Amino acid sequence: MSLMAYTANLGVNQQLYLENQGTQTLISLNSSNAGQQQRQSISLTTGNWTVPPTLFTTKFGFVLQLDTDKRQYFIQIQANGINTLNNAPSLNNAETVPLQEIADSAPQNSNKIEFEPMQPMNKMKMGNMSMSMNPMEMRMGNMSMKMGKKVKSTSTKRFCTQCGHPVNKSDRFCSSCGHQLKD
Numbered sequence: 001m002s003l004m005a006y007t008a009n010l011g012v013n014q015q016l017y018l019e020n021q022g023t024q025t026l027i028s029l030n031s032s033n034a035g036q037q038q039r040q041s042i043s044l045t046t047g048n049w050t051v052p053p054t055l056f057t058t059k060f061g062f063v064l065q066l067d068t069d070k071r072q073y074f075i076q077i078q079a080n081g082i083n084t085l086n087n088a089p090s091l092n093n094a095e096t097v098p099l100q101e102i103a104d105s106a107p108q109n110s111n112k113i114e115f116e117p118m119q120p121m122n123k124m125k126m127g128n129m130s131m132s133m134n135p136m137e138m139r140m141g142n143m144s145m146k147m148g149k150k151v152k153s154t155s156t157k158r159f160c161t162q163c164g165h166p167v168n169k170s171d172r173f174c175s176s177c178g179h180q181l182k183d
């Protein structure tokens with residue numbers, strides 16, 4: 001999608017800027033009076049322009065006609081305000097104001113780099129490695145590591161003194177080799 005943007009000179013000291021950004025229409029009026037710059041902008045949800053906008057000069061001021069995929073809009077543009085008109089004004093004898101198209105010089109996405117919001121560091125998974133916080137725990141394959149909360153000490157576990165097989169505290173004999181365990 002290319003950028004749809006136009007400018008128009010509404011007189012010596014007034015310039016209008018129109019842009020269709022997605023479904024938004026941005027209307028900006030820049031005025032300079034006695035060296036003072038004034039700018040008023042509005043953004044309207046209009047939908048996508050289907051044709052370039054038309055600007056009329058009427059006895060009520062400037063009226064912008066927008067044809068979008070939603071409907072037709074008439075927007076009155078005056079130095080003291082930009083307003084959407086509820087009813088279509090009579091534009092039969094109205095003159096149009098030429099609009100200059102602003103060339104889409106740069107690729108549109110070049111100035112719209114969006115960063116993915118950082119995921120909160122609670123859980124992380126990578127292949128067979130996973131990590132979670134509070135308490136911190138890390139798993140890698142069948143290896144795991146815990147930090148933070150009290151972790152049951154592995155020293156309470158018993159191992160067979162003969163073959164090294166883990167045994168329960170209550171066991172009297174090793175389940176692996178049958179070695180008699182001492183209390």
Ligand SMILES: [Zn+2]
Nearest residue numbers: 160163174177
């Ligand atoms: Zn054993």
